[in-house]
Amino acid sequence: MKVSIYRYNPDTDREPTMKEYEVDTQGKDLMVLDILALVKEQDESLAYRRSCREGVCGSDGMNINGKNGLACITPLSEVAPGVKEGKKPLVLRPLPGLPVIRDLVVDMGVFYEQYEKVQPYLQNDQPAPAIERLQTPEDRAKLDGLYECILCACCSTSCPSFWWNPEKFLGPAALLQSYRFLADSRDNATEERLSRLDDPFSLFRCHGIMNCVSVCPKGLNPTRAIGHIRSMLLERGV
Amino acid sequence: MSIRTITFDAIVVGGGGAGMRASLQMAQSGFKTALISKVFPTRSHTVSAQGGITCAIASADPNDDWRWHMYDTVKGSDYIGDQDAIEYMCQVGPEAVFELDHMGLPFSRTEEGRIYQRPFGGQSKNFGEGGQAARTCAAADRTGHALLHTLYQQNLKNGTQFYNEWYAAELVKDAQGNVCGVIAISIESGETVFFKAKATVFATGGSGRIFASTTNALINTGDGVGMALRAGVPVQDIEMWQFHPTGIAGAGVLVTEGCRGEGGYLINKDGERFMERYAPNAKDLASRDVVARSMMMEILDGRGDGPDGSYVYLKLDHLGEEVLHSRLPGICELAITFAGTDPVKEPIPVVPTCHYMMGGIPTNVHGQALKMSGGHEGEDQVVNGLFAVGEVACVSVHGANRLGGNSLLDLVVFGRAAGLYIEDALRQGMTQYEPSDDDIDAALSRVNRWNDSKGGESVPVLRKELQSTMQNHFGVFRKGDLMEEGVEKLANLRERIANAHLEDKSNAFNTARVEALELDNLLEVAEATAIAAYNRTESRGAHSRYDYPDRDDENWLCHSIYDPRTKQLGKREVNFKPKTVDTFQPKVRTY
Numbered sequence: 001m002k003v004s005i006y007r008y009n010p011d012t013d014r015e016p017t018m019k020e021y022e023v024d025t026q027g028k029d030l031m032v033l034d035i036l037a038l039v040k041e042q043d044e045s046l047a048y049r050r051s052c053r054e055g056v057c058g059s060d061g062m063n064i065n066g067k068n069g070l071a072c073i074t075p076l077s078e079v080a081p082g083v084k085e086g087k088k089p090l091v092l093r094p095l096p097g098l099p100v101i102r103d104l105v106v107d108m109g110v111f112y113e114q115y116e117k118v119q120p121y122l123q124n125d126q127p128a129p130a131i132e133r134l135q136t137p138e139d140r141a142k143l144d145g146l147y148e149c150i151l152c153a154c155c156s157t158s159c160p161s162f163w164w165n166p167e168k169f170l171g172p173a174a175l176l177q178s179y180r181f182l183a184d185s186r187d188n189a190t191e192e193r194l195s196r197l198d199d200p201f202s203l204f205r206c207h208g209i210m211n212c213v214s215v216c217p218k219g220l221n222p223t224r225a226i227g228h229i230r231s232m233l234l235e236r237g238v
Numbered sequence: 239m240s241i242r243t244i245t246f247d248a249i250v251v252g253g254g255g256a257g258m259r260a261s262l263q264m265a266q267s268g269f270k271t272a273l274i275s276k277v278f279p280t281r282s283h284t285v286s287a288q289g290g291i292t293c294a295i296a297s298a299d300p301n302d303d304w305r306w307h308m309y310d311t312v313k314g315s316d317y318i319g320d321q322d323a324i325e326y327m328c329q330v331g332p333e334a335v336f337e338l339d340h341m342g343l344p345f346s347r348t349e350e351g352r353i354y355q356r357p358f359g360g361q362s363k364n365f366g367e368g369g370q371a372a373r374t375c376a377a378a379d380r381t382g383h384a385l386l387h388t389l390y391q392q393n394l395k396n397g398t399q400f401y402n403e404w405y406a407a408e409l410v411k412d413a414q415g416n417v418c419g420v421i422a423i424s425i426e427s428g429e430t431v432f433f434k435a436k437a438t439v440f441a442t443g444g445s446g447r448i449f450a451s452t453t454n455a456l457i458n459t460g461d462g463v464g465m466a467l468r469a470g471v472p473v474q475d476i477e478m479w480q481f482h483p484t485g486i487a488g489a490g491v492l493v494t495e496g497c498r499g500e501g502g503y504l505i506n507k508d509g510e511r512f513m514e515r516y517a518p519n520a521k522d523l524a525s526r527d528v529v530a531r532s533m534m535m536e537i538l539d540g541r542g543d544g545p546d547g548s549y550v551y552l553k554l555d556h557l558g559e560e561v562l563h564s565r566l567p568g569i570c571e572l573a574i575t576f577a578g579t580d581p582v583k584e585p586i587p588v589v590p591t592c593h594y595m596m597g598g599i600p601t602n603v604h605g606q607a608l609k610m611s612g613g614h615e616g617e618d619q620v621v622n623g624l625f626a627v628g629e630v631a632c633v634s635v636h637g638a639n640r641l642g643g644n645s646l647l648d649l650v651v652f653g654r655a656a657g658l659y660i661e662d663a664l665r666q667g668m669t670q671y672e673p674s675d676d677d678i679d680a681a682l683s684r685v686n687r688w689n690d691s692k693g694g695e696s697v698p699v700l701r702k703e704l705q706s707t708m709q710n711h712f713g714v715f716r717k718g719d720l721m722e723e724g725v726e727k728l729a730n731l732r733e734r735i736a737n738a739h740l741e742d743k744s745n746a747f748n749t750a751r752v753e754a755l756e757l758d759n760l761l762e763v764a765e766a767t768a769i770a771a772y773n774r775t776e777s778r779g780a781h782s783r784y785d786y787p788d789r790d791d792e793n794w795l796c797h798s799i800y801d802p803r804t805k806q807l808g809k810r811e812v813n814f815k816p817k818t819v820d821t822f823q824p825k826v827r828t829y
Binding site for chain 2: 009010012040044050054073108124135143
């Protein structure tokens with residue numbers, strides 16, 4: 001099958017190019033990450049990130065035939081009709097909207113900065129008990145769909161509001177984490193967390209187009225989390 | 239020598255659970271702490287841990303006792319776990335786990351609002367007399383992910399200085415062998431820097447990638463063990479590799495033991511629940527070495543399924559959709575993605591798969607690395623400036639076989655212990671050893687070797703050959719002549735790797751260079767494993783030999799110590815002197 005990969009090495013290239021490779025899959029429905037490994041055996045200069053190879057570490061987010069996803073849990077048969085059969089090329093590009101360091105590796109700096117801005121850690125000014133802080137199963141269930149985020153950046157880099165204002169709009173990943181702590185019964189910094197979001201950009205640049213939801217490889221729903229924060233901000237304003 | 243030097247009180251190499259627990263401890267106390275990680279920390283392999291962290295927090299059973307946990311761990315280790323270290327881990331454990339909750343780790347909960355605990359293999363109440371215990375604290379089946387993210391978040395809060403996507407290539411030591419820091423390369427820019435510190439903490443994790451089939455992440459290449467061995471620091475019990483019973487056949491992806499804890503069980507191609515024959519009491523929750531061997535016996539006796547009869551099944555459908563989706567949601571995802579089977583409806587094809595390195599750099603309970611006065615034998619001596627925690631270390635709490643859920647506990651307890659010790663030492667004034675320019679040049683020589691290579695075999699070809707050698711010669715069952723052949727093949731690979739070629743010499747995000755440097759480490763770990771396995775002439779825990787099928791307490795109730803300089807295997811005493819309880823005497827081990 002044919003694979004077309006975005007190549008750019010700042011040491012040697014003036015501009016990026018798409019490079020074509022031929023890979024023998026022996027008809028198997030391999031994961032996109034397996035294809036990258038086969039290409040790297042031919043051409044060791046290809047750069048991409050990878051670690052767990054099972055969809056939990058978030059290293060290998062990339063743009064696969066136009067859609068953001070994790071290479072390690074995207075089988076060829078799910079990329080687009082005809083790709084697995086070799087009728088259509090597999091087209092791999094870096095996540096959109098972030099500066100490219102090399103090939104499929106993007107500079108995630110601004111993405112992590114936005115994550116840090118939401119103070120993504122539990123805050124509780126009451127002295128801790130000698131055992132765990134108790135939490136009901138119902139309160140714990142409020143964290144489901146939030147804590148599982150793997151920081152792969154597929155969502156934020158598919159969001160036009162993040163493309164336009166990556167420094168001012170926090171983006172879906174950071175906002176999901178913001179709500180993860182707002183929703184935690186053990187956290188009592190709600191007021192401060194909300195006031196940090198109460199400006200025209202940090203949260204309110206979300207226009208609810210749900211690109212984040214459609215690409216999230218973990219099936220999470222940042223738009224819904226943003227909606228919850230929005231309601232909390234509105235209630236607080238009344 | 240003209241590279242930049244960056245100075246810290248302490249540096250931690252590796253951003254998994256152990257490394258970030260250590261760095262957190264020191265950063266909280268205001269010491270200048272750097273964490274060097276070859277990946278962004280939440281990409282570390284701790285993220286893949288599923289089932290939980292075993293600890294007697296007395297939630298599932300209000301009468302639970304850390305001494306019962308200690309008994310299980312000693313027995314699980316096949317009696318070569320150090321009893322003082324196991325005692326420390328099990329006793330301090332609850333405090334370390336409650337701290338994780340206070341940090342925000344989203345543990346699953348009981349109706350009483352306490353942390354949910356599930357049964358895991360090898361767990362008992364009342365020193366093996368009270369039946370199965372439920373002692374593994376869980377965040378659904380994503381406990382490692384929850385733990386790793388929580389620790390990263392706390393490090394952010396406390397100002398740890400992160401060097402993410404920096405690759406630690408070599409230890410820097412002075413002429414006396416005192417450790418002064420590490421050479422590390424910025425993967426993004428290619429810059430090589432000397433990180434100088436009074437304390438260098440290795441938390442580099444395991445090395446499952448020496449095997450062709452492993453549950454380990456692609457990054458688990460034994461970098462810490464490789465660096466230690468090249469610096470002349472010995473490794474202990476390195477022949478002890480755990481094969482996890484349930485890796486997804488073909489993909490190698492882990493399926494948590496928590497599945498069997500929740501009531502799942504293994505069946506052969508005839509649908510028989512075969513563990514009843516091998517472990518009549520504990521059945522599917524016998525310890526991992528026992529279950530993995532039983533599965534292999536079924537497969538070798540022709541009761542495996544699939545085109546080559548090479549796997550058995552893990553049956554979960556009887557637990558019902560609700561339990562599976564609430565307790566084991568991640569497993570359902572992984573089984574669909576990597577096995578094409580939905581566990582709600584069908585069993586998952588599984589096979590024992592390399593999972594965990596019980597051996598590693600010998601340390602005391604403070605994480606201080608140890609060497610032997612006579613190389614591979616003699617008195618314990620501290621390696622000044624060097625610490626090791628987590629999977630890279632062999633403290634040893636796992637001995638010849640680790641119990642499920644004990645690795646996450648090991649990470650947080652000993653990451654914390656090393657941090658506490660170093661804090662104290664820094665307050666009292668710790669020595670900064672100073673390397674000469676020649677010492678630094680010596681540490682740079684390996685990086686330079688690859689950068690100057692002009693031709694030779696490629697890294698992926700040699701790596702594959704190394705992995706298949708380990709898989710075929712040092713698997714679940716081992717045999718003297720087959721291992722001897724393996725040792726020879728590795729000697730040959732050593733020569734070829736020394737002459738291998740790195741074609742891509744560029745600076746920006748050069749992953750080919752990282753993979754080349756990793757290959758050197760894989761080789762060090764593989765060779766140490768091979769020589770130690772060949773020389774330990776008995777079967778104990780995960781080390782199982784056809785030609786020496788019995789445990790030999792007379793000769794081998796001891797640690798093995800591999801000296802890289804002479805390639806000799808020596809023996810080191812196991813600690814049988816816990817401080818607050820009576821010694822657990824070696825017994826015949828049945829489940």
